[in-house]
Amino acid sequence: MNTIDKLHYITHPLPDYPIAQQVEDVCRGGCSWVQLRMKEARTEERLAEALRILPRIRHYGATLIINDDVYAAKAADADGVHLGADDMHPSEARHLLGAGKIIGCTANTLDDVLRLSQYDIDYIGVGPFRFTSTKEKLSPVLGGEGIHRIVAAARIHGVRIPIIAIGGITPENIGGLLNTGIHGVAVSGAIHAAMDKVTACEAIIAQLTTGHPSLATDHRPPATHHPSPITDHPSPVTHHRPPITKKMNDILKIADKTFSSRLFAGTGKFGDHQLMENALLASETELVTVALKRVEHTGQEEDTLLRHLAHAHIQLLPNTSGVRNATEAVFVAQLAREALETNWLKLEIHPDPKYLMPDPIETLAAAEQLVKLGFVVLPYCHADPVLCKRLEEVGVAAVMPLGAPIGSNKGLAMLDMLRIIIDQANVPVVIDAGIGAPSHAAQAMELGADAVLVNTAMATAGDPVQIAEAFKWAVRAGRQAFLAGLPGEQSVASATSPLTAFLD
Structure with missing residues (x-):
């Protein structure tokens, strides 16, 4: 040999x-x-x-x-x-x-x-x-x-x-x-x-x-x-070694699963399934959300979508997009558990079709029921610190506050509220919706978010595969910056060189 x-x-x-x-x-x-x-x-x-x-x-x-x-x-x-x-x-x-x-x-x-x-x-x-x-x-x-x-x-x-x-x-x-x-x-x-x-x-x-x-x-x-x-x-x-070592071992744990990638992704709006698959692979995401209404029926469409998501490192996260209240959400969740053989669920309840704002009252009610039914619940919600704490108290595995309205690409419009949510959370915080550029994802990670979820910005870009890779590096850079300890902002100048007279 x-x-x-x-x-x-x-x-x-x-x-x-x-x-x-x-x-x-x-x-x-x-x-x-x-x-x-x-x-x-x-x-x-x-x-x-x-x-x-x-x-x-x-x-x-x-x-x-x-x-x-x-x-x-x-x-x-x-x-x-x-x-x-x-x-x-x-x-x-x-x-x-x-x-x-x-x-x-x-x-x-x-x-x-x-x-x-x-x-x-x-x-x-x-x-x-x-x-x-x-x-x-x-x-x-x-x-x-x-x-x-x-x-x-x-x-x-x-x-x-x-x-x-x-x-x-x-x-x-x-x-x-x-x-x-x-x-x-x-x-x-x-x-x-x-x-x-x-x-x-x-x-x-x-x-x-x-x-x-x-x-x-x-x-x-x-x-x-x-x-x-x-x-x-x-x-x-x-002095550089501890931050690098920490980054190397920096694993995200949600419920019973661990993730080395902190970039989560959606599957909607891509031009075709092959383009979606290529982008998801380029992003190195390990958690992908898919609406049950896209895979709940039998036939070629179901087979094609699921086949393009069939990778050993990808965990599927079915979502309840399209439901209008807690009762419908619980029903769809149970269908998802049977169809996709997972108790993980992204809970989405947004009855308003124009602005797609999540319903906080129905979301909290559904989350409490689903947790009791044994689901690992990741609720999409407003950037409301009080609501996020209530969701945490009923037993959700993570909270997913919006950065801005779904598909708006406006970035972290709710920045101040997101800071409070991250600061007081005892479960992972995944910033979801509104992230329209890699710089937005990096900013979210610099805040201390545990992960971000990106869909529209990736799917509708001129080159989804390239932008997916850009998001991957942005999330890594933002996380490493957070772990390194960013210096605080101040309102006055601070010289980087001695202020002694040049010729003294």
Whole structure:
């Protein structure tokens, strides 16, 4: 059996970052495993690129794996090949390459892993972990829980082949992934998108070695590139570690479930189901709300919508949108529990079709009944601190006050009330409705909100997938700013430099 590294770097064709430079940077950063991936290229083009980078690979003593193309790997005398689900059969690849070469294969399910483990292969890449923009024709996303289940079950079945997590992996994910029992990770964008590729590579290797994040994972250029009396001094650097560590372990818990993403999403208003799915995957959301009236009947529409939401890391949150009172809400909730097999519910009662204002009296009455019936209730409500406390007292799992009217994209119009709600809450606060831009989401997180729910701004944007990714980063940035401790506002100036006379 060949030795399999813990970090696999996968090249990605970029107009301003040649593959040869990618190889040089990651090898300088300590990575000794490079997978050449050129999805749209012909065999002769892959072979030419492999021969171009092979001298640098050999100079660093690294391993070169060719993605998809056994013939290019054989002609270049590369160290091995990585085979996707639609590529050559592993047994045929072994026959062509011989006993000494490395063969890796991609799996998306436990059945895939068990089937592949019967062949003479060296490792299995399991994923995708998250949505990734560097790979087309993405298989169903697994998330950390999905990968953990596959790895654990594979070990029970006696599979001892190293398993590499693949797809959308970033430094923030690695610590949790190591707890799933994987051997290592394959990354692409986490390195080539970093400002300092060498440092980013070193940071990931440090995490894989120690199981803990490195300070370098913020992907900023090292201080030696931009010297200053602050960043070059050793003691301030250590002060950055606690906020980063806290962020890495910052998990949201609602009722009996935990979430690593604090961006929740809706499913309405998208142009089509495939666009919705692509946007949701790009956002990395783990909680998606869907109106029961869109899936309560049988037929093709139901199957299509639910199929596009069928990802291991996505928890469905049915909502009662369209009901007019507590009685209707309880009835729809019970239908949702039977239809979607979940006791989680987003409670929405807004009888006014023009402004869609939530009815506070009916919402409170319905919440109290639903909690007694065993539902995990997340009520959508006005930004009313008194109402939110009453809802908390009847046992809801979280409160979801509006930032502004549904679909208005006006942001946090109720800012002062939201501050009070967040300050006095003993359950998670999810700001819902009115968030029309990533900056609004970041502002909500900076306030100390536990999460935000976005739908209209994502679904109706010119490019829903890009805006979904922007929301993902905005929520992360806002949360990290909150954890870091934002300085307070003041009405007078405060000098950042000494006010002594310049010539004194």
